[in-house]
Amino acid sequence: MGSRLPAILVGIAVVLFLVYSSVFIVNAREQAIVVRFGEIQSVKTEPGIYFKLPFAFMDADRVTYVSDQALRFDLDNIRVQVSGGKFYEVDAFVVYHISDARRFREAVSADRDAAEARLRTRLDAALRRVYGLRGFEAALSEERASMMREVRNELTPDAENLGLTISDVRIRRTDLTQEVSQQTFERMKAERLAEAELIRARGNEQGQTRRAIADRQVVEIVAEARRESEIIRGQGDAERNRVFGEAFERDPGFFGFYRSMEAYRQSLGVSDTTLVLSPDSEFFRYFGDVNGGAAAAGAPAPAAPAAPPPAE
Numbered sequence: 001m002g003s004r005l006p007a008i009l010v011g012i013a014v015v016l017f018l019v020y021s022s023v024f025i026v027n028a029r030e031q032a033i034v035v036r037f038g039e040i041q042s043v044k045t046e047p048g049i050y051f052k053l054p055f056a057f058m059d060a061d062r063v064t065y066v067s068d069q070a071l072r073f074d075l076d077n078i079r080v081q082v083s084g085g086k087f088y089e090v091d092a093f094v095v096y097h098i099s100d101a102r103r104f105r106e107a108v109s110a111d112r113d114a115a116e117a118r119l120r121t122r123l124d125a126a127l128r129r130v131y132g133l134r135g136f137e138a139a140l141s142e143e144r145a146s147m148m149r150e151v152r153n154e155l156t157p158d159a160e161n162l163g164l165t166i167s168d169v170r171i172r173r174t175d176l177t178q179e180v181s182q183q184t185f186e187r188m189k190a191e192r193l194a195e196a197e198l199i200r201a202r203g204n205e206q207g208q209t210r211r212a213i214a215d216r217q218v219v220e221i222v223a224e225a226r227r228e229s230e231i232i233r234g235q236g237d238a239e240r241n242r243v244f245g246e247a248f249e250r251d252p253g254f255f256g257f258y259r260s261m262e263a264y265r266q267s268l269g270v271s272d273t274t275l276v277l278s279p280d281s282e283f284f285r286y287f288g289d290v291n292g293g294a295a296a297a298g299a300p301a302p303a304a305p306a307a308p309p310p311a312e
Contacts, residue, residue, distance in 0.1 A: 021054035033064040080131040091173040104163030126154040
């Protein structure tokens with residue numbers, strides 16, 4: 001019994017090794033391709049435990065795993081020319097799925113890098129063609145979605161030949177190249193300066209118009225105010241003359257006396273006034289006679305004489 005134990009253990013180990021070599025597991029995120037002597041025997045797309053021939057030497061059953069998830073690759077800094085002749089830099093990405101693992105194995109030996117390299121070349125050409133038929137503004141408008149569909153449709157035949165299905169194509173960035181960006185900046189700067197000058201000129205024109213209107217209104221208001229003041233002054237003078245006339249009719253003597261006193265105040269009230277008059281002048285009649293001489297008989301009092309020029 002002791003001599004058989006090692007043989008039994010060896011037998012168990014061989015059986016376990018054969019079982020281990022014959023079993024492979026496929027999870028939900030991948031697919032398995034079973035290749036025997038260089039030919040594809042089967043493709044396992046459902047998750048589970050599967051069996052194959054044991055050992056993988058001499059091109060016996062080999063299992064190649066490929067992804068069953070949505071995959072993505074990016075293409076950056078593509079230089080494209082639009083219909084206007086200017087160049088832009090575009091970043092894009094493609095979302096795809098390995099839908100036919102058998103064809104994928106036959107076309108690129110299940111090598112994702114090789115498949116993506118072929119798709120990148122086709123994507124570059126498709127983007128150049130789609131942008132070349134349109135202006136730059138199309139990529140910023142509602143037409144962007146249709147542009148992406150065109151690119152996807154152009155990639156679809158090549159992707160199907162590789163066993164792939166294109167789910168989506170998106171543009172991440174569309175920028176001006178450095179030289180075009182500088183030219184665009186200078187053009188936009190010139191346009192803004194011209195617009196600013198136009199706005200400034202319109203503002204000056206409106207300012208001059210409003211100032212002219214305001215000046216005209218000032219002249220009209222001042223003229224109207226002067227006219228009204230002259231009317232009021234005339235009415236005041238008329239009222240004053242009326243009052244003076246009524247006063248003279250009531251008491252001519254007092255009125256003459258009052259007028260003479262006003263004449264004295266206006267003529268003699270200024271210290272630097274010099275008068276050259278005769279002593280018996282009518283102007284001084286109230287100095288010698290409180291009744292004013294002829295004023296007592298109802299003669300009107302003389303008006304105040306004009307101030308004579310200063311004595312030299």
